Amino acid sequence: MLDTKFIRENHDRVLHNSHAKHTQPDISGFLRLDERRRAIIQQAQDLKAKRNTVSEEIARLKKAKENADALIAEMKTVSDTIKHLDDELRGVEEQMEHITLFIPNVTHESVPHGKDASGNIEVRRKDGVNPCEGERGFRKDHATLAKELGIVDFERGAKISGSGFPLYTGKGARLERALLNFMLDQHTGNNGYTEVFVPFLVNEASMRGTGQLPKFAEDMYTCAADDLYLIPTAEVPITNIYRDEILPASELTKKHCGYSACFRREAGSYGKDTRGFLRLHQFNKIEMVKFAKPDESYAELESLVNDAEGILQVLGIPYRVILLCDGDTGFSSAKTYDLEVWSPAEQKWLEVSSCSNFEDFQARRANIRYRTEQGAKPEFLHTLNGSGLATPRLMVALLEHYQTEDGTIRIPAPLQPYCGFEQIG
């Protein structure tokens, strides 16, 4: 959510940015409402001030056992007017909020302009230490490999829940668990994150806090009977840990990481990239979240990307870092880098991580502030988050890159202690 004053003073920029992000908010309507709002407040305030002083006068008269009927009658109409003004104000503010909630975050000046993913910029690329580099004759795709090796049972997963709900079996289940533990240990042990284990179902206020609601209601699973939502990412519960709180500046930058299952309806994406692990309704992810001082958040974004990259480097998987153009940057984000791994079978780059600086967009929605010193005015802090990493496409890259000529999978050395085995098959 953007600051009302910021929208008022930068409405052209906000409008252009919204168009770049393919949204059409009613900025001029917002400005009209804003003006009306201030007029109402002014008028209501004057009347309330009058009511307060006259009420004191009434109290004084009553105590002196004098007649106050005329004043009381007068105040009755004043109170009625106040009530009507307050009602109108409520309506105006509701309309303003409705518009504001659908205005996307303004992108950072370093973000390139572009219509869609074609406008993104590759920042850097790293080759892996792939043991099969250059050998293409025996290359099988991840879904075929997984099926042959018996590490995932898509059919039974679909029987239990539906398509997009994979059932990991045997060494596949162990490998999945190994990846998650390995990544958590990296972030807590080497990168300075404090681990959290979060609720997977959250309330509406949390979803609004991080920006999933109200705009993206269609993308989420809901538990209607209890007014709860299944989280699409651990970003939601982790960021909301400090909702409505004021953190001391000495605790910033605060860094949390955590595992969660992620649930996404992926409505409207059937048939597109849905083979195997490419797009799932439920998957596992390690998420990193930072709470930073505004003047440090962009440096923190770079180190956040490095932390995510570190996983791929240790696992020796080829990847590249992409800076998203404004047209491809998410609703809440001011600047986003994607990490993509190479799938030799798909001959495609696959997104495994998205690292964003939201500046104060989420903090304003969720009311997360910090105070530089005792007695200082609390200010909104900056929130950042990034996947570190999501497992399904990481698994794709791992299987495809570490397959051997005889159809087995070599487990990368750093992962072996977590797996308890050196190969699959």
Place this chain on the structure above:
RNA sequence: GGAGAGAUGGGUGAGUGGCUGAAACCAACGGUUUGCUAAACCGUCGUAGCUCGCAAGAUCUACCGAGGGUUCGAAUCCCUCUCUCUCCGCCA
């Protein structure tokens, strides 16, 4: 799921219709005193918004879990909701 109790400023906690934005104490901060520490004393000590001002700041308004209602006037009375605690029941 049933019964009951509760929610006030950073903390404890007073306050049942007007003089309460809120006592008192604690914590914190500034100062005086002091060889140092301690103690004592004095002062400061919530958030948000409108308007005015270059600014420091000033006026006004709102906020005592949240939202409605009654009233000239609500922390205080009424209704709904949320959360916490206690007891009973059920349960991994």
